[in-house]
Amino acid sequence: MPNSPAVDDYLKTVYAHTEWQDAPITPSVLAAKLGIAPSSVTEMVKKLSAQGLVAHEPYRAVRLTAEGERRALEMVRRHRLIETWLVEDFGYAWDEVHEEAEVLEHTISDRLLEKIDERLGRPRFDPHGDPIPDAAGLVEREGFVLLAEAPVDHRGRILRVSDRDPGLLRLIERAGIGVGQEVRVRPGGIELAGDTVDLPPAAAEVIWLTA
Incomplete structure (x- = not known):
């Protein structure tokens, strides 16, 4: 096919x-x-x-299969590099890039993709914390735990915030939460820089922490 x-x-x-x-x-x-x-x-x-x-x-x-995964990783690489490019070079917010990348990932050439990767300094993660496979299909990922499944007092860094719900992404951003922050799990929320942050509804199901 x-x-x-x-x-x-x-x-x-x-x-x-x-x-x-x-x-x-x-x-x-x-x-x-x-x-x-x-x-x-x-x-x-x-x-x-x-x-x-x-x-x-x-x-x-x-x-x-192995071949199916190879092709999937090629598309994942395209999608996440484009999302990163839109944020870094065009000022898109992290809740605005998914649909744009869905279109562009099928149209840009391999040459342009390589130029984008080079221009961005070969980033390892997209704006949501998802790992960007390298040109060989290798993926870097740390041990992780979904916030909803993390025990109270667990300390970790925010690894990833799912982009499946743009509205929820905006609420999470307004709460001051972002990828890379060190947090502590508290009942019904998280502790960030010594302050407890009340999370938007459903946020615990779309945030991943280091294990």
């Missing part, structure tokens, strides 16, 4: 689902994430399996 935006989106979504948690992705979950009818997902998964990009048995999880 030749490269296509649809194939790239499927592979990237499968990869991203298990990047920060262990539960495998099922076709029904994949359909929900992509906003596509389950029947359409079933047909595409069969095609991807036939091309050796995913491994899948009926009614079971979808997993990337």
